[in-house]
Amino acid sequence: MGLKSKLFAVLLGVACTVILGMFLLMQWSFDRGFLRYVHTVEKQRLASLSQVLEQRWEEWGDWEVLRGNRMLWRELLRDSLVADPVVADSDVEISSRNGMPMPRMGEGHFMRRLVLLDEQRRPVHAVADADEARDFLSLTADGEVIGYLGLVPQRHLSTMHQLEFAQEQRRSFFIIALLVAGGAALLALPLATTLLRRVRALTDATHQLATGNYDVRVNEGARDELGRLAQDFNRLAQTLENNEIARRQWIADISHELRTPLAVLRGEIDAMQDGVRPTDSAAIESLHGEAMRLHRLVDDLYQLSLADLGALTYRKQSVDPVAVLAEAVAEFRPALDRARINVDNRAHPLAGGMVSADRERIYQLYANLLANVLKYTDPGGRLEIDADCEDERMIVEIQDSAPGVPQEALPRLFDRLYRVEHSRSRATGGAGLGLSICRAIVDAHGGTIEAHPSKLGGVLIRIIFPLEERL
CATH class of the missing domain: 1.10.287.130 (Signal transduction histidine kinase, dimerisation/phosphotransfer (DHp) domain)
Known part of the structure; x- marks a missing residue:
């Protein structure tokens, strides 16, 4: 299966699972609700029957005539329905054959669940599970209790018209579920297609990228x-x-x-x-x-x-970068004097200004920078050196006089083999690797190195080292 088919199957599966759960929940809720409705109707019917029984008792004087007389019970049930039209309208209509009234659908089931007790709670009309009867109504005559009428509750749908109605509702629920599942399928397909269209674009672009087409780009689309x-x-x-x-x-x-x-x-x-x-x-x-x-x-x-x-070795120890800078300046002093470059070294050892560094690599860093000054600064120029500590950092600045570097070229001075095609790139210049090595050394020590315009007309190199943690 492709990703589109899998995504479609997942979306449709989730939708069908939700639909099935809703179908079962609605079916369960309907059955319970319908049983509650039937129970309510039967309670109303029981109340109507109690009135009829009270009237007939006054005619009979006792309950003996009713014992085991199923025909009389059905007559009483029909009389109770006529006495309460609301209850009669809630059930199926009475059918007739040859002009004779026939028992209502479900009437026998209702009668088999009736429980009638006399005033001493002795059974007059009882069923096998009479102990489960509830909702007893007291039957009275002239203010005295003459009996009790109760009903065994219906635990599930059993009559034909109830079952037919429930089956019709299940059929409707099933048709609705099928329609919703079909709609979910129709929605899942374009949704899967839409999502995979972006994935496919990324896949195609990745394939092109793998083949060496590095100028390929994809539409970013939504911010997801x-x-x-x-x-x-x-x-x-x-x-x-x-x-x-x-x-x-x-x-x-x-x-x-x-x-x-x-x-x-x-x-x-x-x-x-x-x-x-x-x-x-x-x-x-x-x-x-x-x-x-x-x-x-x-x-x-x-x-x-x-x-x-990462194979360039560094033997780090506690080093004072300012002291190393002084050594490098002293080493280059004769060459700077011959080039008539005036040196103003205002960097002096600072209290607590120690850095965890490789002394030889730091010396190489300063040597490369001073060599650049010799190569590019005009004779008779000036070199100023400063150092200071602030915010747990040591800042070393080396700036020279003209010629300068265009503003747009300053960020690229540390790129490999990059040389400005102006006065600072004359024949005396090197291959453009010295500053790249300087940046590699500073990065290895967790610092930063930047190039800025110098107030003297040349370039200012600012180096920042993190100070050694104090115990």
Whole structure:
């Protein structure tokens, strides 16, 4: 069975179960209600019969004439019906044959349940289960009790007209149940089709997504569970599409970055082999520089791949990031001085400013940032460094002077192989992996790193580390 057939079967099964339960409940309620109605009519009939019996007793003087006289009992019953038209109208009409009145349908059954006792409660007319009789009425004459008239209650429908009426009602209930079940089937089919139309759209879109069609999208529709599923599917497809685009761009960028130093190396080696360029120390130095550039690129790629796999090792301990930053600044100070970049380091060790971190990785983070300053800041520029602690966080800010970065390019500075195609991407720049490695290191320490415009005209890098918990 397909999902549509299963859903249709479930909906129809639930509807039929409810209909069957309602049918049985209505049947049970009808039987009980009809018995109560019959009992009420019989009580009225019993009251009419009691009046007739009181009148006849005054004629007879005792009950002896009535003992075992079934014909007289039927005559009394007919007289009681004539005496109370309301009771007569509630039953089936009297039939006749050859002009002679015939017993009413159910009259014999009613008579067989009557119990008549004299004034001393001795049976005058009794039945086998007379002990179950109830609703006794006192019969009086001249203010004195002359007997008691009771009736054994009817426990189930037994007379022909009662059974026929109940059967007719059951037939009506059954027809109504069939009509309702048919209506439920007619409603369940389009409902199952409507629900599965959205599921089928998701199924088809998933199949296309599995075959590599990442630009497929589905209509989200209503804000129900299927709508949220469609929304999640669209986000998944968008993520896969972005990843595919990034993968292709990644491969293209890596190919470009690797091709450049390899092309330079091959060109210089070919030139030396052809005798165009002498094989001297300057040529060897140039080859060595290109080889080191290629080595750094491959090493950076290796570091990023380890970070992606979670295999980049971190030996964390209690570290003061400000002290590590001071070491990195001292290491780069000669190079910064040669570039005529004025350094203003206002970051000093802070009381309680300790972070659980890998000292070597934190040093690598600062070294990459300072190397960027050397590569991109114009000679005669300025570098300012600040650090502060607030709200259980350490905030380190490194900002340099011009040239700056366009506002729209700032969020992408930490993307792999991304380089701004302006003054900060001149030939002295690297492959665009240094800031990506910085973000990987900061993320591994539970912190954040952001790029903002600097008041000095360049870029402000803000790093936030969570402080170590104090015991």
